[in-house]
Amino acid sequence: MKYINENPLSLYIHWPYCETKCPYCDFNSHVNEHVEINHWIKSFNNQLHTMRKEFIDKNIKFKNLNAIFFGGGTPSLMPLEIVEDIINISNQIFGFEKNIEITLEANPSSYDREKFIELKKLGINRLSIGVQSLNNQYLKFLGRLHNISDIDNALKDALEIFDNISVDLIYAFHGQKLVNWTNELVSFLTNYNLQHLSLYQLTIEEGTKFFKDYKNGLVKVIDNDLAAEFYDISNNIISDFKFMRYEVSNYAKKGFQCIHNLNYWNSENWIGIGPGAYGRIWAPNKISRIEYSNYKNPKTWLSKNFYHTEFEKITRFNNYESDIDTLTMGLRLYDGMHISKLENKSIINFNALKILQNHNIVSFRNNTLKVNKNHMIKLNSIIKFLINT
Numbered sequence: 001m002k003y004i005n006e007n008p009l010s011l012y013i014h015w016p017y018c019e020t021k022c023p024y025c026d027f028n029s030h031v032n033e034h035v036e037i038n039h040w041i042k043s044f045n046n047q048l049h050t051m052r053k054e055f056i057d058k059n060i061k062f063k064n065l066n067a068i069f070f071g072g073g074t075p076s077l078m079p080l081e082i083v084e085d086i087i088n089i090s091n092q093i094f095g096f097e098k099n100i101e102i103t104l105e106a107n108p109s110s111y112d113r114e115k116f117i118e119l120k121k122l123g124i125n126r127l128s129i130g131v132q133s134l135n136n137q138y139l140k141f142l143g144r145l146h147n148i149s150d151i152d153n154a155l156k157d158a159l160e161i162f163d164n165i166s167v168d169l170i171y172a173f174h175g176q177k178l179v180n181w182t183n184e185l186v187s188f189l190t191n192y193n194l195q196h197l198s199l200y201q202l203t204i205e206e207g208t209k210f211f212k213d214y215k216n217g218l219v220k221v222i223d224n225d226l227a228a229e230f231y232d233i234s235n236n237i238i239s240d241f242k243f244m245r246y247e248v249s250n251y252a253k254k255g256f257q258c259i260h261n262l263n264y265w266n267s268e269n270w271i272g273i274g275p276g277a278y279g280r281i282w283a284p285n286k287i288s289r290i291e292y293s294n295y296k297n298p299k300t301w302l303s304k305n306f307y308h309t310e311f312e313k314i315t316r317f318n319n320y321e322s323d324i325d326t327l328t329m330g331l332r333l334y335d336g337m338h339i340s341k342l343e344n345k346s347i348i349n350f351n352a353l354k355i356l357q358n359h360n361i362v363s364f365r366n367n368t369l370k371v372n373k374n375h376m377i378k379l380n381s382i383i384k385f386l387i388n389t
């Protein structure tokens with residue numbers, strides 16, 4: 001059997017609180033309220049133990065953790081005691097691979113230098129900083145609490161303390177001038193020696209303030225051709241700075257790809273703890289996959305004791321669904337995916353594949369299927385065309 005549970009395992013921890021709710025954000029994030037530290041520690045701790053018990057009961061073999069990701073929300077607001085406890089307990093019960101990557105997301109408006117130093121001592125070895133825009137006007141538009149000078153302070157401190165820094169940016173706003181954006185990006189990459197970048201075009205997500213504003217004509221989006229131009233030009237600039245695009249929106253210097261996110265895109269196993277976090281595990285000796293989703297509401301999640309598994313939802317993917325997901329995630333990667341990962345290769349429409357190959361849109365060599373780099377922006381329609389329904 002291919003692919004089961006001898007594969008990498010990582011851990012995602014969701015911290016659901018933020019200082020404010022950004023108008024574009026549909027993540028499970030809530031404005032900060034009082035945090036009862038011991039209650040949170042107990043819940044995280046119990047959930048970790050219960051997950052391990054669940055693995056053993058279900059006869060799921062697992063490897064040591066190769067990555068931990070504190071995401072949010074705003075994990076740089078997390079009390080240090082909670083971060084410390086999660087790192088210690090997960091090491092005790094799952095074990096760490098030698099070069100484990102431990103990432104924490106930080107916002108430029110909610111950090112201090114001392115906290116970065118303490119986080120490093122606890123084992124955090126990668127920081128992902130939510131810079132979001134390189135321009136005060138757009139930071140304001142995005143509802144962010146920081147400005148350019150806060151970004152400068154945060155990045156200078158972070159670069160002194162950590163060896164692996166990633167930055168998130170949002171771009172391609174309506175009215176944004178391509179020339180301004182490219183100048184900002186060039187000067188940003190010249191000034192800060194980053195190891196990783198995640199670059200997202202603004203999307204309007206249902207349920208957000210921007211969604212209402214969009215419906216009312218108060219927020220506009222740019223057209224597809226201009227969006228494609230923004231994407232191509234940004235890719236060229238970033239590659240001039242020796243970053244490799246390894247996924248649709250992610251770029252890394254050599255050796256700095258995000259191990260945790262690679263587990264997602266390679267359809268490996270991961271555990272999710274905390275409100276709204278989800279995990280996906282391949283079932284033992286089967287090809288099916290299970291997704292566990294935690295209660296989204298922080299109070300509901302906290303009210304569970306996790307002496308046994310208590311999830312909001314458990315989804316069992318059948319072979320077909322698992323294959324579609326493996327293909328959809330795998331083709332996001334610049335190196336593409338080996339089709340031996342698919343249980344049933346006939347989900348691929350080989351006539352469609354021929355057409356895409358003839359147009360140089362995808363390549364298929366040594367059983368590795370890959371979307372050619374100039375066509376990545378059309379990934380969703382390519383996948384739709386490629387799948388046998």
Ligand SMILES: C[S@@+](CC[C@H](N)C(=O)[O-])C[C@H]1O[C@@H](n2cnc3c(N)ncnc32)[C@H](O)[C@@H]1O
Nearest residue numbers: 024025027072073074130168169200201202203
């Ligand atoms: C979990 S979020 C946030 C992490 C952190 N709290 C922050 O705001 O910096 C991960 C990233 O997704 C991106 N993102 C969130 N909503 C988006 C949207 N509607 N359009 C484009 N990018 C978005 C942002 O770059 C964000 O940093």
Ligand code: SF4
Nearest residue numbers: 018021022025029073
């Ligand atoms: S700080 Fe990050 S997670 Fe929180 S609301 Fe803003 S984008 Fe969402």
